[in-house]
Amino acid sequence: MKYIKFFKELNNKDVPLVGGKNASIGEMFQELVPAGIKVPNGFAITSEAYWYLLDSGGIRQKIMDLLDGVDVTEIDVLKTRSKQIRELIFGTPFPDDLREEIFKAYKILSAEYGKKEADVAVRSSATAEDLPDASFAGQQDTYLSVKGQTELIHYIKSCFASLFTDRAVSYRASRKFDHFKVALSVGVQKMVRADKGSAGVMFSIDTETGFKDAVFITSAWGLGENVVGGLVNPDEFYVFKPTLKEGKRPIIKRHLGTKDKKMVYAPKGSEHTTVNVKTTKKEFNSFSISDADVLTLARYAIKIEEHYTKEAGEYRPMDMEWSKDGETGEIFIVQARPETVQSQKHKKDDGQKLEKFHFKNRSADREILLSGRAIGGKIGAGKVRIINDLEHMNTFKEGEILVTDNTDPDWEPVMKKASAVITNRGGRTCHAAIVAREIGVPAIVGALGATDRLYTGMEVTVSCAEGEEGYIYAGIHEYEVESVMLKDLGRPKTKIYMNIGNPEKAFGFAQLPNDGVGLARMEHIILNQIKAHPLALLDLQNGKKDIKERGEIEKLMAGYESPKDFFIEKIAEGMGMICAAFYPKPVIVRLSDFKTNEYRGMIAGLGYEPLEENPMLGYRGASRYYSELYKVAFEWECEALCKVREEMGLTNMKVMIPFLRTPEEGKKVLEIMRRKGLESGKNGLEVYVMCELPVNVILADEFLGMFDGFSIGSNDLTQLTLGVDRDGQLVSHIFDERNPVMSIMFKKAIEACKKHNKYCGICGQAPSDYIEVAEFLVREGITSISLNPDSVVGTWSRVVELEKSLKK
Numbered sequence: 001m002k003y004i005k006f007f008k009e010l011n012n013k014d015v016p017l018v019g020g021k022n023a024s025i026g027e028m029f030q031e032l033v034p035a036g037i038k039v040p041n042g043f044a045i046t047s048e049a050y051w052y053l054l055d056s057g058g059i060r061q062k063i064m065d066l067l068d069g070v071d072v073t074e075i076d077v078l079k080t081r082s083k084q085i086r087e088l089i090f091g092t093p094f095p096d097d098l099r100e101e102i103f104k105a106y107k108i109l110s111a112e113y114g115k116k117e118a119d120v121a122v123r124s125s126a127t128a129e130d131l132p133d134a135s136f137a138g139q140q141d142t143y144l145s146v147k148g149q150t151e152l153i154h155y156i157k158s159c160f161a162s163l164f165t166d167r168a169v170s171y172r173a174s175r176k177f178d179h180f181k182v183a184l185s186v187g188v189q190k191m192v193r194a195d196k197g198s199a200g201v202m203f204s205i206d207t208e209t210g211f212k213d214a215v216f217i218t219s220a221w222g223l224g225e226n227v228v229g230g231l232v233n234p235d236e237f238y239v240f241k242p243t244l245k246e247g248k249r250p251i252i253k254r255h256l257g258t259k260d261k262k263m264v265y266a267p268k269g270s271e272h273t274t275v276n277v278k279t280t281k282k283e284f285n286s287f288s289i290s291d292a293d294v295l296t297l298a299r300y301a302i303k304i305e306e307h308y309t310k311e312a313g314e315y316r317p318m319d320m321e322w323s324k325d326g327e328t329g330e331i332f333i334v335q336a337r338p339e340t341v342q343s344q345k346h347k348k349d350d351g352q353k354l355e356k357f358h359f360k361n362r363s364a365d366r367e368i369l370l371s372g373r374a375i376g377g378k379i380g381a382g383k384v385r386i387i388n389d390l391e392h393m394n395t396f397k398e399g400e401i402l403v404t405d406n407t408d409p410d411w412e413p414v415m416k417k418a419s420a421v422i423t424n425r426g427g428r429t430c431h432a433a434i435v436a437r438e439i440g441v442p443a444i445v446g447a448l449g450a451t452d453r454l455y456t457g458m459e460v461t462v463s464c465a466e467g468e469e470g471y472i473y474a475g476i477h478e479y480e481v482e483s484v485m486l487k488d489l490g491r492p493k494t495k496i497y498m499n500i501g502n503p504e505k506a507f508g509f510a511q512l513p514n515d516g517v518g519l520a521r522m523e524h525i526i527l528n529q530i531k532a533h534p535l536a537l538l539d540l541q542n543g544k545k546d547i548k549e550r551g552e553i554e555k556l557m558a559g560y561e562s563p564k565d566f567f568i569e570k571i572a573e574g575m576g577m578i579c580a581a582f583y584p585k586p587v588i589v590r591l592s593d594f595k596t597n598e599y600r601g602m603i604a605g606l607g608y609e610p611l612e613e614n615p616m617l618g619y620r621g622a623s624r625y626y627s628e629l630y631k632v633a634f635e636w637e638c639e640a641l642c643k644v645r646e647e648m649g650l651t652n653m654k655v656m657i658p659f660l661r662t663p664e665e666g667k668k669v670l671e672i673m674r675r676k677g678l679e680s681g682k683n684g685l686e687v688y689v690m691c692e693l694p695v696n697v698i699l700a701d702e703f704l705g706m707f708d709g710f711s712i713g714s715n716d717l718t719q720l721t722l723g724v725d726r727d728g729q730l731v732s733h734i735f736d737e738r739n740p741v742m743s744i745m746f747k748k749a750i751e752a753c754k755k756h757n758k759y760c761g762i763c764g765q766a767p768s769d770y771i772e773v774a775e776f777l778v779r780e781g782i783t784s785i786s787l788n789p790d791s792v793v794g795t796w797s798r799v800v801e802l803e804k805s806l807k808k
Contacts, residue, residue: 003049003098004105007042007189012311018044019125019185024336031307037300038332041112042120042189043105047127049098050160050184057092060180063164067179072170075394075413085164090157102156103149106188113190119147119265121334123187124159140168140184144223145191145265145273152188159186167410174416189334195264195274196326198288199224200234201429202297203339204241204305205317207437208377208428208468210342211507211581212317214252215239215298218429219288221279222262224321224334230406230426230433231276233257233373233446235287239298240580243649250648251294252576253503254569256559257427258448259284285558289324296331297322304336317343319429341437354484354511357465358790359477367474369460372422372447374470375433377508379479380420380442381461384454387414401462403454406445407432415441420462422450422472444470467504484793489513490800494777495784497588498792499763502528503574506581509789513796516585516652517578518711518786519763522592522637525574527602530567531556534633536604537563549604556603564636571640572648579650586652588688588711588763588786592637593658595620616725621659621690626668638676645683656688656711661695663702670706680708688759691749692716700752710753711786714764714773718742737766737773750780759783767791771798778802 010018010026018026022044029039054060066081094102110118124140141162143155162168163184172179192199200219205212218227218234226232238253259279266275289297301320308316321335357379359366385400387393393414396402402418404411406425412435415421419441426432426445436443442464444450450472454460461477464470497518500506503525526534532553539547540554540563547553553563560566579587595615599605612618619627625634644650655678660666666689673679673687680687689696689703692713696703704710718737719726726735736742746762753760761784767774768791777785778799787795 001101001105003046003052004101005044005046006105006108007039007044010044016127017046017048017185018187019047019127019183020337021123021125021335022185022187023125025187025189025334027307027311028304028333028336032303032333035303035307037303038330040190040192040332040334042109042187044125045102045156045186045188047183047185049186050163052095052098053089053092053160056095057088059088059092062088064180067169070169070173072173072413075166078166078169078413082164082166082169086161089161089164094153094157099153102153106149106152109188109190117148119145119191120152121187121189121191122146122152122155122159123189123335124162125185125187126163127183127185140165142225143273144225144263145195147273151273156186156188160184165410167408167412170413174412192323192330192332192334193325193327194223194323195262197324197329198222198326199321199323200227200288202301202320202322203317203429204301204320205339205342206238206507207339207342207433208374209507209511210345211510212315213241213583214507214580215241215244215301216429217294217297217301218257218427220257220259220262221283221288222264222276223274224323225274226261226263226276227427228321228430229408230423230430230445231263232259232261232427233425233448234259234427234429235289236427237289237294238577238580239294240576240583240648240650241298241302242583244295244298245302246649248647248649249291249295250576250580250650251291251573252580252648253573254287254559256285256287258446259288287559293324293331300331300333304333308336308338315343319434341434354486356482356484357463357479358482359463359479361478364477366461366471366477368471369474370422370444370447370450370453370472371469372444372450372472373426373428373433374464374466374468375428375436375443375445376440376464378440378442379461379463379465380418381476381479382419382459384456384458384460386451386454386456388451401460403450405451406430407435411435412439415439420444422447422454422462424448424450442470444472447472467502467508469504484512486511486513489793489796492778492796492799492803494782494799494803495761496792496796496799497586497761497763497784497786499768499786499788500578503577505789506578510581512789512792514582514585514792515784517582517587518761518784519656520575520578520587520589522571522575522590523594523598525571526592526594527598529570529574532603533599533605533608534567534636535608535630537567538633538636547604548607552603567633567636568640568643571637572643575641575653576644576648576650579644579648579653582652583650584652586654587650588654588656588761589641590656590658590690590763591625591634593621614725616719616727621661622657622665622669623659623661625657626665626672631672635672635676638673638678642677645685646677651684654686654688654708656690657707658690658713659692659716660689660703661693663699663706666703666706686759690716690763692720692764694721694745697745697748697752700749701756704752704756704758707758709759709783710749710761712746712749712760712762712764714742714746714762714766717745717764718766721745737764738770742766743776746777746782747780750777750782753783754781761786767795771795774799775802779806 240250501524
């Protein structure tokens with residue numbers, strides 16, 4: 001056939017003939033189906049057919065004339081001309097020979113699947129599409145659940161016409177593509193019955209930070225167009241590639257989306273081929289794919305990335321669309337294209353430059369109006385303009401904050417003018433997110449209620465610089481951009497670690513120069529992810545009904561099998577994400593160290609905690625772990641960390657016990673940990689103790705006989721050595737880690753570790769705040785200094801210089 005190519009005849013070299021999308025499907029069909037990846041079959045109507053249609057109707061020159069001199073920033077003119085061109089295409093009949101070839105290919109495809117008329121997806125595939133530096137994501141149309149010759153011909157024509165939508169013309173013009181050097185091919189592919197299952201998008205790289213070792217997967221019930229188009233807030237998953245390749249199960253993040261609708265086949269005779277219906281309560285509160293599905297998809301992503309990287313001769317992260325057939329349970333890849341944002345950043349600066357946005361006054365109180373999923377890592381501020389539909393696009397002014405329900409690529413012209421974008425709906429792999437990343441505009445998607453809570457003219461600041469969650473603050477807040485050059489920093493002998501609490505920031509922080517994590521705080525996960533008091537979860541697990549705030553706790557647990565499962569998985573995911581970000585460098589996880597007043601502030605916490613006069617010296621740290629009241633909850637904690645090491649394969653995780661008052665307490669805690677699979681020496685595990693009480697220094701020989709090393713907690717050690725409540729207003733001025741007595745304590749701890757040939761680090765605040773403390777510790781030969789991320793680069797350079805001077 002002259003104008004038809006089946007997928008088995010195509011590969012990536014056929015972009016000029018069948019466009020990026022079809023060439024890539026052909027490549028997968030030829031090279032990756034034999035490797036076990038499932039791809040639905042189909043055929044491409046070539047770009048030659050597109051030119052044949054235009055020339056048979058004599059409309060090529062007419063289109064040129066209509067595009068001549070069009071300024072794409074003049075939105076009204078662009079809309080008028082684009083519409084006129086589409087009408088010309090719709091008014092041109094298919095030549096008979098082309099029509100017959102299409103019908104013949106459709107009959108062959110239908111017969112392959114045992115159908116008289118197969119249900120197919122009809123997808124546009126531009127000849128300049130899906131390039132490594134331009135995604136063209138959603139610029140041309142796709143139609144799902146197309147069945148029969150009449151529908152097929154109509155939607156193929158619609159795809160040809162979609163080459164001249166406002167968004168497509170604007171996108172090509174902005175990236176300096178000649179309109180007449182871009183042609184359109186159309187792919188016809190057998191549908192996967194995801195209307196009865198689920199579908200989504202995945203990337204073989206983290207879309208926000210460019211972290212290379214994770215697969216990022218989004219998923220929702222029904223056909224995938226709702227995920228791609230940003231009509232739902234999908235489920236999200238991260239899988240760690242290196243240990244997945246070793247046969248482990250490293251799902252390091254799960255996030256339950258708000259999937260209130262799903263796209264299914266429309267009833268026969270409907271105006272459209274698909275329709276959205278409301279999800280059931282069970283679907284809304286459940287993940288749309290299983291853990292087994294997540295791991296299957298991640299394995300697919302690795303194989304696809306490895307193949308395209310080998311073929312390209314350079315690193316090639318991929319953006320893929322997938323569908324799960326609800327009838328057979330099979331998972332198919334329906335599209336694969338190069339990722340276009342993070343991969344290009346790595347090329348431009350060779351990974352040697354980091355750009356960080358942060359508020360000038362980092363400690364100021366800012367009123368949070370809304371939150372959602374953060375796109376990019378920037379901050380934007382300005383006046384809100386709410387636009388509910390494209391008809392009012394011309395009211396938008398340069399530098400305003402665009403607020404709308406959701407965007408598709410038609411909105412690109414106005415998004416370019418915005419200082420930030422906010423949508424009610426959408427996930428981090430939808431078209432809006434892809435376009436926002438490409439044009440460098442901060443965006444928050446899935447900010448539920450944004451069009452109701454905000455109003456036109458309102459001043460807000462949009463921050464995407466605080467992790468996966470993006471925040472919309474009331475008012476204008478000043479911010480600055482810090483460029484960190486990572487070249488030629490040198491490497492100190494003293495290990496420079498980082499203190500990290502928020503797993504969502506781990507991928508970004510890992511790009512800073514570092515030797516690992518000296519303090520991974522579990523409290524952030526318990527407080528912000530679990531939120532409910534651990535003993536309330538324990539009572540729920542044991543069937544107790546009369547728990548205060550039970551309804552709120554059950555909402556938090558949605559998607560998880562039981563209270564125990566929820567607690568263990570959330571800790572494992574959070575700690576797993578930090579360990580994965582820094583793998584294979586060491587990550588020292590401190591076991592939970594809340595005080596009673598902090599536990600009381602958690603959901604249902606008042607019913608489980610005593611009111612102590614001095615919580616700083618009370619029921620905290622190791623003393624809590626072996627108490628009959630809390631021991632089972634601590635065992636859950638141990639099971640979670642064991643899961644990180646054994647199931648996820650993240651053996652770079654070390655464990656640290658806080659606030660250990662006596663060696664006897666240490667024995668009790670170590671025994672519980674041993675029973676739960678956390679034993680020093682097992683699979684390379686090291687167990688440290690916080691050196692944060694004077695007794696730890698005085699009895700250092702005993703403590704170091706039981707543990708693999710010390711991590712000095714300078715905050716508590718200073719407080720307890722000087723006898724000062726650092727939070728007490730009348731005496732807090734005495735609290736100072738630079739007091740001469742603290743140098744004595746630090747020195748004794750370091751000397752004891754050297755004597756026993758054990759690890760000695762510091763994870764307290766002192767070296768982050770005072771460079772002279774850091775310098776003292778280096779002189780004394782401490783193994784590592786763990787710093788807050790914003791202190792790392794400066795202290796790193798100072799330590800390099802100090803070590804040079806000490807050699808002299």
